[in-house]
Amino acid sequence: MQAFSRRLDYLFRSTRGLTLVAIATVSIITAIFGTLSGPMVEWGIRDITVNGLGMDLLEAEREGRIIMLYHTIAMTILAIEVYFMTEILPMKRHEQVIINGTITVGYLTAVIFGLLFSYWGHNFTYHGLFLVGQSLVFFAGILLMVALSPWKKEYRLEKDSPYAHTKGGVDMERMAFFVMAIAALISASFGAVTGSFWSNGHETFLGEDLIRVAHKTLLQKAIIGHLHIMLTLVAVGITLIVGHWMKFKGILHKIAMPTMVLGIIGTTFGALSVVWLEWAHNIIYVGSTFIMLAALFYVIYTWDALIKEGTAGIKKPNFFQKMGALLKDPLKFGPGWQMVFMNFTVSGVGIFLAIKLEEIFRVWPHREERITLTGHWHILAALIATIILMYFADLSGLKGKVRKWFGWLLIIMSDIAFASATIFSMKRLFVDETNQQGIVNTLMLLMDLGLGIILIVLAIFLIWRLYDLFQERGYWFKEFSTEKKLSAEAEIIEQKLKLEELNAILKEVSK
Amino acid sequence: MKRALFILSLITLTIGACAPAPNIGAITPPYIDPGVDPESWAVIPAGEFPHGQHDHMTTVDYDYEMMVTDVTNEQYARFLNEAITDGTVHVGEVDVEAGEQAWMVEGAYGSYPGDPFDGYKHEEEIKAGDKLYVPTQAEGLRLTEAAGVFSSIPEYANHPMTMVTWFGANSYCNYYGWRLPSEIEWEKAARGTEFASGYGYPFPWGEHIERNNANYYSSSDLFEKMYGKLGNTTPVGFFNGKTYDGYETLDSASPYGLYDMAGNVWQWTGDDYPDQHYRYMRGGSFFTYEVDLRVWKNNSAGPQYFSPAVGFRCAR
Structure with missing residues (x-):
């Protein structure tokens, strides 16, 4: 019993454990609900899922079901990013505990009751609890915003700090996290209020x-x-998180962080002002250019750092030695690469189509346009997921060959799948409907292969983490012990400061 | 060794998938008589019906008739020949315009009076002039043309007419004094007025779709055995409860007796909405998943668009 409660303690009271639970939750959702569409329907898997789990699916409710599903996944991904943030950004221990606790109860409530409502009959009690869950996630966001306040004295940086800061020492990276959290709260409210007010949901x-x-x-x-900006902010969130992980600093950091802050503000305002401004897209273009510039600076810095680190012992490294150093660790090379790759599969496609609007979208049928639209944001969401996995795999201490296999399979297979999906969505440029079957078959196979292998790799990783939980002193134990130690040390420092503060008050009063 | 095996399997799979897939223009299917008369019409009585995904009760305050099946290749070839004879339709090169772009296409064409142009954002002007009806050189056309005389390929005679632009579909209906149905007329004819599980019918025959209800992507119908899972058109009225070569179909008529209102080919509708140049289609096709077969789903394209998955039927 004690062994069980220790595992539960790890899973629900440590940041790593909470992240593991959330990743497992998304994986289970993907594994089950991914069988309801696409090739899984063709192979008859959907019927097995629907009948086996007793789902109640009505055709007129399909769009509603999908929206609920997106929201449950989004809540979980937000929770994962919040766990990462509360772990890496300095904040008080009680703030970390309250934020993590609130968002955990929130996203799990939203996931469980949201899915029950949408796939197992419309019991409005479930819908109410789904909203309670989302509200808790929102409330956790408010707590996070307060905890992240960059103006607090204790979080200011020294004047000679290599990290971006204002003259007064305000940490600009913390500012970017803070602004991102506010933007997400505003954008979430925007979706909730308009959805409720105009359509009653x-x-x-x-x-x-x-x-x-x-x-x-x-x-x-x-x-x-709302939907565009929320996904963008999730992408911004993970970019900032991996930037912190890779110790992004120096002159590029000093340019990138203010650029990111401006980008977040601009893009958020642009995306929301679509409602009342005809030219809102121009604001979005400017804002997203700022965000992409900040991400570019991250890529330049980290790749340069990887090369320098990997060739440290070589006097004048040649091109191949530099490339070898860059590609040595796929988990650290990967996030930057996925961001570069995103420009080909997401941003590049968008710009290309905007330029070719007259020749393409005003002639092509809506269905082709819809494939391109859904394709580009599914790819962006999945790229974000791969970056999260790379980061978490590093946190999980993957080493040696396992680390390389995990990292490279994640990069190569996701890129094959997403490149194929991009070509699939653009196929009408080079093949007509009469002759498309060959290329459609090939692309579908590559997409299925890429995504299938990623899911297998993820499943193996999670099975390993599950197996590890059964070990008396497994990796989970080390993680938990380290976190408890760090928390205790932080708590002692906090208590000492508090003690000094109280003594100072007593001294002042006794004068 | 293991790495080499893995890479080899990947290459094998990819090459396997790249093997030449049958193209729908290259194989001729056997002639199948569907047993539904393509010349027949069904009456749709005046009254209200649940419209759209959210069942907004909408009234059509007049009786109207719609063709029981899509217009077939044979019917369209007959129209072209009659219209060429009386000078309404011509064969030759014609300009196809899309915004500032224009290109020449060889085909059957006729005149069109143009659409009102509102100059709205993204709207393109559809000017008066000669418009392409069907491209004669394009792959996928089930008609042959010799010296200005059109014939349907015999095996495809009772398949729906495809590769026809909105202009070509509109012209066919107008030529005989009919018209293309509006989207609302089309939807009412497809789903009727009944409810199931609290919603208007999502499919013409009722609440659920089976693979042998309609011709859609990967529905495993008879023609997918020949062409792969993308399939091809089926003869009009094919899903009528008969068994063909061991393939059992379900009778999938709409409440008013119309066939192929879900799947087989998208159907052009007649509406020209203000502030846009797009024309709308209904019904889904053999190229689309079953979600597009739901009666409220639509698709749209410029009126110059043609495809092996788009046809039409008329109303009057």
């Missing part, structure tokens, strides 16, 4: 189905703004 629609509606309602515009 019942007349569901998917953004990609509206693209050719000439006169969109305010609700439709608001929801389109």
Whole structure:
């Protein structure tokens, strides 16, 4: 019994354990609900899932179900990013505990009852609890925002710090996290308020189905703004997290962080102002350029750092030695590479289509346009997921060949899948419908292969973590002990400071 | 060794998938008589019906008729020949315009009076002039043309007419004094007025879809055995409860007796909405997953668009 409670303690009271539970939650959701569409339908797997789990699926409710599913996954991903943030950013121990506790109860409630409501019959008690869960996640966001306040004295940086800061010592990286948290809170409210006010949440629609509606309602515009900015902010969040992990600093950091702050503000305002501004897209273009510039600086810095670190013993390293150093550790090379790759599969496609608007989208059928739209954001979401996994795999202490296999399979297989999906979405440029079968078969196979292997790799990783939990002194024990030690040390420092503060008060009063 | 095996398996799988796939223009299917008369019409009575995904009760305050099946290749070839004879349709090169772009296409064409142009964002002007009906040189056309006379490929005679632009579909209906149905007329004809599990019918025959209800992507119908899972068109009215070569179909008529209102080919509808140039299609096709077969789903394209997965039927 004690052994069980110690594991539970690890899983629900340590940051690493909580992250592991959240990653497992997303994996289970993906494994089950991924069988309800695409090739899984063709292979008859959907029927097995639906009948086996007793799901109650009505055709008219499909879009609503998908929206609920996206939200449950989004809540879990937000929780993972919040766990990472509360672990890496200095804050008080009680703040970390309250934020993590609130968001954990929140996302689990949202996931359980959201999915029950959407896939197992419309019991509105479940819907109410889904909203309670989301509200708790939102409340955790408010707590996080307060904890992240960059103006607090104790979090200011020294004047000669290599990290971006203001003249007064305000940490600009912390500022970027803080602004991102505020932007996410505003954008979440925007989605919640408009959704409730204009449609009472019942007349569901998917953004990609509206693209050719000439006169969109305010609700439709608001929801389109909301979904775009939320995904962007999740991407910003993980970029900042891996930046911190890779010890991003120096002159590029000093340029990147203010650029990121401006980018977050601009893009958020642009995405939300879609509702009332005809030219909101121009603001989005400017804002996202700032964000992408900041990400570019991160890539330049980290790749340069990897090369320098890997060639430290060589006087004049040649090109191949530099490349060898860069590619030595896929988990550290990967996040930057995935960001570069994103420009080909997401941003590049968007820009290309915008330039070719007259020749493509005004002639192509809506269905082709819809494939491109859903493709580009699915790819972005999945790229973010791979970066999260790379970071967590590093935290989990993967070493040696296992680290290399895990990292490279994640990079290569995801890139094969996403490149294939991009070509699939653009196929009408080079093959007509009559002759598309060959290329469609090949691309579908490559997509399935890439995604399938990623899921297998992830499953192996999670099975290993599960197996490890059964070990008396497994990796979980080390993680938990380290975290407890660090927490205790931080707590002692906090208590000492508090003691000094109280003594000072007593001294002042006794004068 | 293990690495080499892994890479080899990857290459084998990829090359295997790249093997030449049958293309839908290259194989001729056997002639199949579907047993539904393509010349027949069904009456849709006036009244209200649940419209759209969220079942907004909408009234169509007049009776109208719609073709029981899509217009077939044979019917369209007959129209072209009649219209060429009386000078309404011509064969030759014609300009196809899309915004500032224009290109020449060889095909059957006729005149169109143009659309009202509102100059709205992303709207393109559809000017008066000659418009392409069907491209005669494009792969996938089930008609042959010799010296200005069109014939349907015999095996495809009762398959839906495809590779036809909105102009070509509109012209066919107008030529006989009919019209393309509006989206609302189309939807009412497809789903009727009944409810199941609290919702209007999502499919013409009711609440659920089986693989042998309709021709859609990877539905494993008879023609997918020949062409792969992308399949091909099926004869109009094919899903009528008969068994063909061991393949059992379900009778999938709409409440008013219309066939192929889900799957087989998208169907052009007649609406020209203000502030846009797009024309809308309904019904899904053999190229699309079953979600696009739900009666409220639509697709759209410029009126100059043609495809092996788009056809039409008329209303009057």
